[in-house]
Amino acid sequence: MTLTELRYIIALAREKHFGRAAKACYVSQPTLSIAIKKLEEELGVQLFERRASDVTVTPIGERVLEQAQHALEAAAGVKQVALEGKDQLSGPLRIGAIHTVGPYLYPELIPVMRKLAPKMPLFVEENYTAVLTEKLKRGDLDVIIIALPYREQGIVTLPLYDEPFVLLLPAAHPLTQRKTIKAEQLESETVLLLGAGHCFRDHVLEACPACIPKPGREGELEHTIEGSSLETIRHMVVSGLGVTVLPCTAAGADRYSQRLLEIRRFSYPVPSRVVALAWRVTFPRTRAVDTLSNAIAQCGLSCVKPVKSAKQTTH
16 A cells, blocks of 8 residues: 555545546556555455446545545655655745635735745645545645634634624615614625525625515515625615625725715624634644734734634534
8 A cells, every 4th residue: 555546545535526526636547547446355345336437535525535634644654754844935825715815805915925935836726625624634735714604524723803794885875874783784685695505604694684586576676685795786886786894804895986985884793704714624734724823913904803822622
């Protein structure tokens, strides 16, 4: 059994196709197929069910794959221990963030990280929480930025900051006459929300029951209209289609003239979310995670409140 063979079975489980797995591993398909068959013979179990169109992992294969991932991380840990005398802040760091954080945090974060860790370039991406979690578990990402609550086995979380929600309105909307808005006042409004799969949508609906989708009367717009991104929703608000609830870092009325958009805060209790870091408990570059956390604290996101005495939580 070799680490290379373990990488091959993890790639095949991920891609569910021998050709794609071989391409991901930069080897020929016969090379990958022979190596996996050899490993199955050595272990005396069948790890995969092979069909004409795809490949699925057997129940025993799932357990073997879990241990294979641990073994690869342990091997990476051995290398890291061997490099203890060297800088953990050298070499790339792979970061993922949910769609409602990444576009608004990355422009502030990357310059700060460049100063704090100039030898640690960042690979960054945005995705849904579920997708980021899978990539984190299989080692494709090192750290992810998500919103709490978040519980995954073998994952450490560290709360970073509390972010209030705000209401974004067309400048001529009657609610702009008020300094603050109560969530109940959105009962009769057309509310623009992200589609299913976005955790921010769930946070908004939990904090604002008045925003829960309701069918519109015949000939009228529905009470709730969905958008694919916060930026798309912002454009629809400007067009006068409705109002929306945004995390404060995404509000950015400056993207349009102030004569087109207005931002209003909610009355107490103000709906909000806690943004946090998450990484594998076995991830060896703890200094890199600490530096990332410090960099986010230095980003100067004026509308958020740092979580005091934040403690890491391991699940």
